[in-house]
Amino acid sequence: MNRREFLQCAAVLLGSAGITPATFALTPEQMTYLAAADDYVKQPAKLFSVGQRAIVAAAAEIIIPRTDTPGAIDAGVPHFIELMVQDWLNDEERAIFLNGLSDLETRIPQEFGKSYDQLAQEQQLAVLEGLEAAASDSPWYVQGNVRRAFISDAPFICQLKELTIWGFFTSEAGVKQVLRYNPMPMKFDGHYPRNGEDSAWAPFAFFS
Amino acid sequence: MITAKNFDFDAIVVGSGITGGWAAKELTEKGLKVLVLERGRDLQHGTGYLGEHAPSWKMPFNGKSDRKVVEEEFPVQSKVYAFRTANRHFWNNDKQNPYAMDEGTPFEWYRGGVVGGRSLMWGRQTYRWSEDDFKANARDGHGIPWPVGYEDIAPWYSYVEKFIGVNGRKEGLPQLPDGEFQKPMPWFAIEETVRDRLKKNAPELTLTNARTAILTEDLPGRSACHYCGPCENGCSTGSYFSSQSSTLPAARATRNLTIRPNSVVERLEYDETGKRISKVHVIDSETLKRHEFSARVVFLCASTIGSAQLLLNSTSAAFPNGLGNSSGMLGRNLMDHFLGLGSVGIFMEHQDSYYYGNRPTGLYIPRFRNLPGQDEDPGFVRGYGYQTMVNTSNWTGSFNQKGFGAGLKDNLRKPPAGWMFVAAGFGECLPNPNNRVYLSKKKDRYGIPQVAFEFSWGENEKAMARDVHAQAKRIMDAAGAAFSMSLGDPETLSVPGSGIHEMGTARMGNDPTQSVVNKYNQAHDVPNLFITDGSFMSSSSCVNPSLTYMAFTARACDYAVKQMQAGTI
Numbered sequence: 001m002n003r004r005e006f007l008q009c010a011a012v013l014l015g016s017a018g019i020t021p022a023t024f025a026l027t028p029e030q031m032t033y034l035a036a037a038d039d040y041v042k043q044p045a046k047l048f049s050v051g052q053r054a055i056v057a058a059a060a061e062i063i064i065p066r067t068d069t070p071g072a073i074d075a076g077v078p079h080f081i082e083l084m085v086q087d088w089l090n091d092e093e094r095a096i097f098l099n100g101l102s103d104l105e106t107r108i109p110q111e112f113g114k115s116y117d118q119l120a121q122e123q124q125l126a127v128l129e130g131l132e133a134a135a136s137d138s139p140w141y142v143q144g145n146v147r148r149a150f151i152s153d154a155p156f157i158c159q160l161k162e163l164t165i166w167g168f169f170t171s172e173a174g175v176k177q178v179l180r181y182n183p184m185p186m187k188f189d190g191h192y193p194r195n196g197e198d199s200a201w202a203p204f205a206f207f208s
Numbered sequence: 209m210i211t212a213k214n215f216d217f218d219a220i221v222v223g224s225g226i227t228g229g230w231a232a233k234e235l236t237e238k239g240l241k242v243l244v245l246e247r248g249r250d251l252q253h254g255t256g257y258l259g260e261h262a263p264s265w266k267m268p269f270n271g272k273s274d275r276k277v278v279e280e281e282f283p284v285q286s287k288v289y290a291f292r293t294a295n296r297h298f299w300n301n302d303k304q305n306p307y308a309m310d311e312g313t314p315f316e317w318y319r320g321g322v323v324g325g326r327s328l329m330w331g332r333q334t335y336r337w338s339e340d341d342f343k344a345n346a347r348d349g350h351g352i353p354w355p356v357g358y359e360d361i362a363p364w365y366s367y368v369e370k371f372i373g374v375n376g377r378k379e380g381l382p383q384l385p386d387g388e389f390q391k392p393m394p395w396f397a398i399e400e401t402v403r404d405r406l407k408k409n410a411p412e413l414t415l416t417n418a419r420t421a422i423l424t425e426d427l428p429g430r431s432a433c434h435y436c437g438p439c440e441n442g443c444s445t446g447s448y449f450s451s452q453s454s455t456l457p458a459a460r461a462t463r464n465l466t467i468r469p470n471s472v473v474e475r476l477e478y479d480e481t482g483k484r485i486s487k488v489h490v491i492d493s494e495t496l497k498r499h500e501f502s503a504r505v506v507f508l509c510a511s512t513i514g515s516a517q518l519l520l521n522s523t524s525a526a527f528p529n530g531l532g533n534s535s536g537m538l539g540r541n542l543m544d545h546f547l548g549l550g551s552v553g554i555f556m557e558h559q560d561s562y563y564y565g566n567r568p569t570g571l572y573i574p575r576f577r578n579l580p581g582q583d584e585d586p587g588f589v590r591g592y593g594y595q596t597m598v599n600t601s602n603w604t605g606s607f608n609q610k611g612f613g614a615g616l617k618d619n620l621r622k623p624p625a626g627w628m629f630v631a632a633g634f635g636e637c638l639p640n641p642n643n644r645v646y647l648s649k650k651k652d653r654y655g656i657p658q659v660a661f662e663f664s665w666g667e668n669e670k671a672m673a674r675d676v677h678a679q680a681k682r683i684m685d686a687a688g689a690a691f692s693m694s695l696g697d698p699e700t701l702s703v704p705g706s707g708i709h710e711m712g713t714a715r716m717g718n719d720p721t722q723s724v725v726n727k728y729n730q731a732h733d734v735p736n737l738f739i740t741d742g743s744f745m746s747s748s749s750c751v752n753p754s755l756t757y758m759a760f761t762a763r764a765c766d767y768a769v770k771q772m773q774a775g776t777i
């Protein structure tokens with residue numbers, strides 16, 4: 001089978017979404033090929049207020065800004081964060097996130113006279129840097145503390161960074177336009193040239 | 209042609225994993241009408257691989273595991289490296305099918321939950337045992353002597369290797385005999401550098417391709433690897449060997465195969481007059497209805513733990529302690545390789561070199577300790593090998609750093625400079641009758657007693673673990689690592705079972721008072737019962753065991769059919 005034949009074969013397989021073997025004890029999204037599913041970020045979220053959404057989007061864009069490649073907002077990260085806080089964080093983690101978010105929501109207008117998302121970018125950055133400085137003793141920052149699902153008592157700023165970075169580098173834009181993506185390499189070459197500016201390959205599996 | 213008279217089938221195979229698939233293929237190809245009973249759900253090759261090639265943004269939570277489901281339904285299975293959202297449906301549901309974990313001692317039991325069993329998610333490492341592995345028990349007195357030598361099994365190794373497709377490199381080592389190999393997969397530049405330095409600084413070591421059941425050349429109906437990476441999500445091109453990609457299709461092609469999924473075998477009924485298994489009692493996991501099937505011969509391929517559970521639960525007046533257990537050895541001599549010890553080396557060479565494609569296997573350092581004629585007093589018997597891998601790091605290893613903005617984005621986007629080369633030891637475990645699986649008083653949802661474990665590592669494993677630790681450091685020094693770090697604590701061995709190489713619960717031997725099966729995997733006590741999964745292993749060697757299970761299964765099928773033709777079964 002050559003590459004073209006393989007891709008045709010894969011396309012046929014992926015196109016036949018929706019098979020529902022009656023005996024599978026699976027969640028509805030697993031009843032179809034995951035590769036043919038809708039993007040996860042297309043799922044609905046209704047956790048944040050309009051004002052909170054603006055704050056989360058501004059903060060995510062400070063963490064991963066648009067440069068010559070897409071940034072957090074381009075990649076749909078703000079909505080990813082809302083989905084994860086709504087559906088994936090446990091109660092303890094969600095409470096920390098929502099407390100941190102409402103702190104920004106109430107404290108920033110008191111200090112600056114306008115909401116976080118209306119601040120100049122330098123001010124937005126300074127606010128996040130202030131949160132990071134206050135949280136810098138958190139075990140979240142310990143080098144190598146990455147092979148785990150989530151740190152349940154991590155401070156808000158750490159949650160925000162983790163969700164932003166995960167959302168970004170697993171998004172279609174992050175994977176295809178910022179990292180490098182080739183799901184069907186057809187060969188292995190251990191002497192492939194490296195240029196200092198090249199991006200890493202997108203990982204194919206996560207420890208999570 | 210053998211015909212079934214008064215039987216539903218000529219043969220019943222319990223389990224469709226790596227050995228059940230082989231038994232099904234061999235027996236159907238020899239003309240037998242075969243029923244395969246599989247506890248797990250049905251799954252179709254290709255179309256059942258729901259997470260294959262799924263990109264992260266299509267996955268629930270962009271690929272982060274669904275913690276609620278995992279904690280409630282897969283608390284054991286989710287600990288294993290190969291478990292993920294993309295293949296969660298391949299694994300045993302721990303809530304539905306538990307074992308008695310709060311009894312005895314800790315043991316991690318990883319199980320498949322679909323047709324194909326663990327052959328779908330296995331590590332695909334494929335090594336022959338050596339002549340010395342088969343002689344070790346007789347020589348040092350641990351366990352009982354193997355009634356089979358390398359020369360008996362070598363032709364069966366070849367037979368299996370040619371069919372499954374193994375890529376590897378011939379090295380001419382007596383401790384790791386060469387096999388029938390497809391061309392080896394290429395190497396990372398840093399691996400070549402490590403090999404060259406080891407040749408110079410530690411010439412007693414060999415660094416070779418991990419011999420792996422992944423195709424580098426097409427076989428009928430199966431394509432060479434396309435290097436997508438995560439084999440254990442399933443492979444619709446059949447590029448790695450599984451029952452699903454290889455043996456079950458071959459068995460199906462004979463038209464002699466019936467597979468019955470959702471079929472939990474409760475017990476085997478023993479007929480004292482005929483001195484044979486007369487019926488196999490099944491509970492349908494969907495309908496909870498009971499069924500019974502009969503056959504001239506039964507092959508147990510339900511896994512080392514599963515087969516022991518079934519036999520222990522099959523009591524009768526003749527066998528009050530479990531079917532075929534006149535020796536008292538059933539469930540005992542449970543072994544697993546200990547792992548998790550080794551070393552990580554950081555290398556700063558080859559900064560101008562990267563990689564293309566995801567090579568789904570690593571390299572291997574075969575056993576070098578206690579080989580005949582060396583190592584007078586190492587403090588332990590037997591030996592170990594190292595699996596090695598190059599860790600290709602990315603943002604998932606460093607996302608928890610300080611900083612914001614374009615600088616952070618750029619840091620996370622690029623691969624780190626340097627290379628990480630990991631050597632992880634797999635150590636041989638000695639047989640010990642006190643290490644065992646037994647039936648708990650606790651029952652599962654079918655009323656079948658759950659299993660519990662008693663297992664502790666012996667002094668030999670503990671001494672060997674210290675050597676695995678020390679030698680790994682020496683290897684990284686010899687390889688010229690800029691920096692190296694030990695993996696694991698040599699005083700704390702891995703949780704038993706976590707090597708996923710459990711074996712030994714129905715050991716093979718010539719002496720029926722000491723062993724459960726004879727040299728053809730036939731139960732001493734029950735002539736129409738063959739046990740060919742990892743249960744028969746009388747010792748564990750240090751190499752990954754699946755190839756040996758497959759070779760013995762094919763050989764047992766050949767023997768069983770000849771006996772049936774001769775009318776002795």
